[in-house]
Amino acid sequence: MKMMHFRHLGSDLPASTRVGGFTLIELMVTITIVGILLAIGVPSFRGFVAGQRVKTASYDISSVLTYARSEALKRNADVVITPNTGGWQNGWSVAAGTSTLSQHDAFSGLTITGPASNATYASSGRLKAAVTGFNISASGTTSIPSRCVSVSLSGVPSSSKGEC
Secondary structure, eight states, X not given: OOOOOOOOTTTTSOGGGSOOOOOHHHHHHHHHHHHHHHHXXXXXXXXXXXXXXXXXXXXXXXXXXXXXXXXXXXXXXXXXXXXXXXXXXGXXXXXXXXXXXXXXXXXXXXEXXXXXXXXXXXXXXXXXXXXXXXXXXXXXXXXXXXXXXXXXXXSOEEEEESOO
């Protein structure tokens, strides 16, 4: 009886001529693992992004308050920060007299509450009237901590975690 020998294709080829790559099973396992990692990571990433938006908005408000105070001192004139129509979350403008110094756009996905009226810096760099704090929070969620930007009577803003 004659014995038959089967050779595995490519087994006797030199290593330099073998074709490399992934098998279909290896590719499917990799895609499955990536899918599981994305399913775990995406919800926490959304929370991270919302938290960063809140921090960015609080920084923007703090910097515009510092800017307005600086301009009031530099120009030796009143500088007014005015909310856009619909409130602070729709943006604001900074003006000295009739000239607009800067304009800020609305923040999407955030709720910003602040003073009921304008915030006015006198030429001394102090606020003309006490200003309630700016409360910034992510819309539609309570799991993201809110931030408060408060302004001292001397006109210096400060930011902290939590409600005002």
